[in-house]
Amino acid sequence: MAEPILSIEGVYFRYPNQSEYAVQNVSFQAERGEWLAIVGHNGSGKSTIARLLIGLLRPERGVIRLFGRPLDETTVWDVRRRVGMVFQNPDNQFVGTTVEDDIAFALENNGIPRDEMVERIHEAVRQVHMESFLEHEPHRLSGGQKQRVAIAGILALRPDMIILDEATSMLDPRGREEVLDTVRRLNRQRRITVVSITHDLEEAARADRIVVMNKGEVMAEGTPEHVFRLGGKLERIGLDLPFAVKMGSRLREKGIPLRVGYFTTEELVEELWTLYSKK
Amino acid sequence: MTNNLIIGQYVPGHSLIHRLDPRAKLLIVFAYVLIVFLANNVVTYTVLSLFTFVFAALSRIPLSFIMRGLKPILWVVLFTMLLHLFMTKEGDVVYRLGTFSIYEGGIRQGIFISLRFLLLVLMTTMLTLTTTPIEVTDGVESLLGPLKKMRVPVHELALMMAISLRFIPTLMEETEKIMKAQAARGVDFSGGRFSERVKAIVSLLVPLFISSFKRADELATAMEARGYRGGEGRTKFRQLVWKPLDTSFLVATALLAALLFLLRS
Amino acid sequence: MDIVFEKVEHVYNARSPFARRALYDVNVTIADGTYVAIVGHTGSGKSTLLQHLNGLLQPTSGTVKIGEETITGSKRPKQLKPLRKKVGIVFQFPEHQLFEETVEKDICFGPLNFGVPEEEAKRKAKELVKLVGLNEDVLAKSPFDLSGGQMRRVAIAGVLALEPEMIVLDEPTAGLDPRGRKEIMEMFYRLHHEKQLTTVLVTHSMEDAAQYADEIIVMHEGTVWGQGTPEEIFRDPERLAAIGLSVPETVKLKQELERRFGVTIPSPCLTIEQTADAIKQLFSKVSVHDQ
Structure with a gap:
């Protein structure tokens, strides 16, 4: 097996003046090019993990390794260049007065020469389909557009990994789709590793693997298919199963002998059709 | 509420004045503020006014727009004029009414001082009308660059200014939202007793402060995540390019100063 | 109390170069005791519409009848205040309006503005914290020491404290996790049933609209695209898809x-x-x- 791009082992963290751990004994890994979802209700410790991953917080115990090296003061700036993070509130991460200024911000921080900056900015806006907005000011953009600018700002640094910290939770359905489509494309086409932190299992269903957090600990880990088998257990920790999973289990309760292990409406229809035509 | 105030309002355009380097415009306006005081007779005031009007005309900003912006300060001008009219006791008496006398010197002083005031405001307004706030910031940062050697945090100050500018519309929107939410809870922002008004303001300011602190905190985190660690080793995307046009405008301003110096009495 | 919109138009910054028409030709009726959902994209005019429900905005032309009161563009703001008590609005992220030192004071703020005696306001606050699913001991706490979800409940209690005849909810669950979302939606549904509270829900969630509303108003590009029962509105998914909405x-x-x-x-x-x-x-x- 190839060495994981990200691995965290036995990590503990608590906020200052708190006796309880926000994150305890958490371990998981991510492969290059993988889409890993970290799910949990608000306060389950999932956002704390995001902050630990790029060194905004430091674990009390345990080791975080990125790109084969432990995360510490000597590597943190390199990690921040290779790992981009999209935060929840689209407004509070937009630094520049215009779209191009904002995309330039991280490039400036990394001392990229100006000529190269211009080139990279153009390349980045094209990838998020915001070419015609270069000179727009943030208050003239929708939430989804601002998040795409944030992604462009990360792409300009040619990253290996993108972390979405509840990046779609403040968006309307259209904005959410825009952002997720963009990230999915980057994940597939450019093999950028994605770690998406969310409480939306519908969104997590698109991931390759899911880590379920509860009370600061990892409760389960595996493919969506594997994780959704937990069913009611996930609902008890405040999560909402994808529609097809919920529908399926309701139908099974009504005596329709459906198989387990699908989470899109299309798959459910196929499953029902197979049963129906057998009759 | 902000519609009548044009000071600080940028009007997009591609005129000569728009295209001037913000550093050039800052230097010209700064020099102008000093030069204005050289004028002290009819000839010098005429030359000064001519220069200013030509400058304003070159900006291609509609006169009506500029005039509308000057309106709010007209009463200040009028007051200055009257003050000088009655207080200056020089030259021949032109008009006498009871104990009041208006002297020739008073009329002249009144006109000169109000003209000076008007020209000053006009010229500084030209700067903000033709330069985006962020360009002004870039210009200031560049002009103050030498102070970095004296450990003045020029880069940090400029970044602070730029971020404030970026967040002005966001905060205005937020203010409106909070006002509406409180109005829905029965707050009357348009009147009421003094104590009610204080309460109304508190119900607006406290939430506004709290959300601004939260924003600042999140913004700082996002900036750190995006690799910001101070001005050291940073390159700049926004670049200022000094053109021959800028030099010629500076020369013109220097000539104006020289001319006024020769013609003043 | 019914609310009736007749040919309502709203233009922001009217008579200026920045004029923008946000609503036009809006004719809708929200009947007393119903649960109405308003759906539509961001920018479809939903939020402009909802601010007409208690006179926060006045139509630039047309009329809005709120019970006995008729609102036109010329009404003076002073006359609008009593409406705010009849129609309570819970704005998006209502926790952003909290400002008092204690939860109790914040919940009492609205009623006191309308001249309710302090004792009565406090008694109501005590009732309401329980109604929104919080413990009575939060009353003495600072609202800023609570979690996000708890703050939202306090803010909602602050609007309910006005004892309005109608409550307007602008995406009341935005940003909450699934459990929080469900609890808040169930709470409003219970209130609607138990107190016959007329409820207007502005939402992006078609599921919520289908599940809770008696009637749905679909807004599109500044005007009413359709109004009917959930069954009627969702009968034709293709038509909805054409304006970018889902079922x-x-x-x-x-x-x-x-x-x-x-x-x-x-x-x-x-x-x-x-x-x-x-x-x-x-x-x-x-x-x-x-x-």
Whole structure:
């Protein structure tokens, strides 16, 4: 097996003046090019993990390794260049007065020469389909557009990994789709590793693997298919199963002998059709 | 509420004045503020006014727009004029009414001082009308660059200014939202007793402060995540390019100063 | 108390170069005691519409009748204040309006503004914290020491404290996790039933609209695109798709099944339960047929 791009082992963290751990004994890994979802209700410790991953917080115990090296003061700036993070509130991460200024911000921080900056900015806006907005000011953009600018700002640094910290939770359905489509494309086409932190299992269903957090600990880990088998257990920790999973289990309760292990409406229809035509 | 105030309002355009380097415009306006005081007779005031009007005309900003912006300060001008009219006791008496006398010197002083005031405001307004706030910031940062050697945090100050500018519309929107939410809870922002008004303001300011602190905190985190660690080793995307046009405008301003110096009495 | 919109138009910054028409030709009625959902994209005019419900905005032309009161563009703001007590609005992220030192004071703020005696306001605050699912001991705490979800409940209690005849909810669950979302939605539904509180819900969630509302108003580009029961509105998914809106997942499933199976499902399939029954029936019919 190839060495994981990200691995965290036995990590503990608590906020200052708190006796309880926000994150305890958490371990998981991510492969290059993988889409890993970290799910949990608000306060389950999932956002704390995001902050630990790029060194905004430091674990009390345990080791975080990125790109084969432990995360510490000597590597943190390199990690921040290779790992981009999209935060929840689209407004509070937009630094520049215009779209191009904002995309330039991280490039400036990394001392990229100006000529190269211009080139990279153009390349980045094209990838998020915001070419015609270069000179727009943030208050003239929708939430989804601002998040795409944030992604462009990360792409300009040619990253290996993108972390979405509840990046779609403040968006309307259209904005959410825009952002997720963009990230999915980057994940597939450019093999950028994605770690998406969310409480939306519908969104997590698109991931390759899911880590379920509860009370600061990892409760389960595996493919969506594997994780959704937990069913009611996930609902008890405040999560909402994808529609097809919920529908399926309701139908099974009504005596329709459906198989387990699908989470899109299309798959459910196929499953029902197979049963129906057998009759 | 902000519609009548044009000071600080940028009007997009591609005129000569728009295209001037913000550093050039800052230097010209700064020099102008000093030069204005050289004028002290009819000839010098005429030359000064001519220069200013030509400058304003070159900006291609509609006169009506500029005039509308000057309106709010007209009463200040009028007051200055009257003050000088009655207080200056020089030259021949032109008009006498009871104990009041208006002297020739008073009329002249009144006109000169109000003209000076008007020209000053006009010229500084030209700067903000033709330069985006962020360009002004870039210009200031560049002009103050030498102070970095004296450990003045020029880069940090400029970044602070730029971020404030970026967040002005966001905060205005937020203010409106909070006002509406409180109005829905029965707050009357348009009147009421003094104590009610204080309460109304508190119900607006406290939430506004709290959300601004939260924003600042999140913004700082996002900036750190995006690799910001101070001005050291940073390159700049926004670049200022000094053109021959800028030099010629500076020369013109220097000539104006020289001319006024020769013609003043 | 009914609310009736007649030919309502709203233009922001009227008579200026920045004028923007946000609403036009809006004719809707919100009947007393109903639960109405307003859906539509960001920028469709939903939020402008809802601010007309208690006179925060006045129409630039047309009239809004709120009970006995008729609002036109010329009404002076002073006369509008009593309406705010009749129609309570819970804005998006209502926790952003909290400002008092204690939860109790914050909940009492609204009632005191309308001249309710302090004792009575405090008594009501005590009732309301329990109603929104909080412990009585939060009353003495600072609202800023609470979690996000708890702050939202306090803010909602602050609006309910006005004892309005109608409550308007602007995406009351935005940013909450699934459990929080469900709890808040159930709470408002209970209130609607128990107190016959007229409820207007502005939402992006077609599922919520289908599940809770008696009637749905669809807004599109500044005017009313359609109004009807959930069954009527979701009957034609293609028409909704044309203006970029979706239907609830259950309706999508029904549609897919009809296409794949070549059958017509008579049930509107607005909830999971209804849909499960409809599918069950579909399967039993087949068995009968086979025999």
